[in-house]
Amino acid sequence: MRFASVYRIIISSALLSPLLQVGASDLLHRGLSIDVCGEVDAELKIPGLFGLPISFGIVKACLCTSTLPEYVAGNILFLRAIALFGKNTVIAELTNMVNECGSRTQCHYPAHYTPLCKSGSPCxxxxxxxxxxxxxxxxxxxxxxxxxxxxxxxxxxxFKGCPSTYLAKRDAPKKCSEGFAACKVPGYSKNSWECVDVQNDLESCGGCSYDLSTPSGRDCSAIPGVSDVSCIKGQCVVHKCMMGYHTDDKHSQCVDKGTELLAAQYGLEHHRLE
Known part of the structure; x- marks a missing residue:
């Protein structure tokens, strides 16, 4: 009985030790913009002694390679596999399973994303x-x-105003990352500026609406009659207009139905009203 108890203690330690090595950094998403995801439905087998494969059960889940550390750490199915072969080996085998599954897809993610692979839509x-x-x-x-x-x-x-984390000095060079522009901060000193994502910013879409020189962007929220609008790739995209308006063919503005009707009556529907 004493030997049996000692044996159980040794096995328990072997199971728990590798799990303690799964640090918090392994559980954090690494912020990748490109990933590989797929719906896995296969048996997890890892070569053991003399090359003989050891089965650890069926894995049936939609997985992304970037989230495998979290998936392994939180799934009891892999406790035995981690104890015998280590976390890195288990993740490597699962990565192969994702790459070899029939629904394997390379996913491209935008900024501010969190991957959530699901059946029918791996990305x-x-x-x-x-x-x-x-x-x-x-x-x-x-x-x-x-x-x-x-x-x-x-x-x-x-927000009530949005000052840049680092306000520029009077003669400091105004440099921003690619896709961003140095725009004036309304309500602050004339030399204050911030880097704005002009490809997606609702109030400075396509350029600075409050530029230090000549405004080059568009404030999508100021479009007359707009109810729901987004800035997508530097262009205002109108999703919905207020009552009495409708979107134009390009979904770039809201058209007043009354003005449109009046123009049609006078044969001006194809002329731009100044």
Whole structure:
């Protein structure tokens, strides 16, 4: 009986020791923008002594290679496999299973994403930092900041002004990362500026609406008659207009139905009203 107790203690230690090595850093998503995902339905087998494979059960789940550390750490199915072969070996085998499954897909994610592989849509994701997935449904492609929210320093929400973390000095060079522009901060000194994501910012879409020189962007939220609008790739995209308006063919503005009717009566429907 004494030997049996000692044996159980040794086995328990062998099972728990590798799990204690799964640190917090392994459980954090690494923020990759490209991933490989797929619906796995196969047996997890790892070569053991003399090359003989050891089976650890059937894995039936939609998995992404970037989230395998979290998946392994939180699944009791892999306790024995980790104890015998280590976490890295188990993750490597699961990675092979994802790459070899029939639904294997290379996924491209936008900023502010969190991957959420699901059946029928391996590249599905949700958005964080206040952003919303667009379009809605099973196949989003972007994380957008919807009206009435605005972007401020990488967050989407309702802000009272949005000063840059680092305000420029009078003669300091105004440099921003690719896709961003140095825009004036309304309500602050004339030399204050911030880096704005002009490809997605609702109030400075396509360029600075409050530029230090000449405004080059568009404030999508200021479009007359607009009810729901987004800034997508530097262009205002109108999703919905207020009562009495409708979107134009390009979904770039809201057209007043009354003005349109009046123009039609006078044969001006194809002329631009100044």
């Amino acid at each position: 599905f994701f949700t958005c964080q930092d206040g952003y919303s997935a667009y379009p809605t449904g099973n196949y989003p492609t972007q994380c957008v900041c919807n009206y009435p929210y605005t972007e401020c320093n990488g967050k989407c929400g309702i």
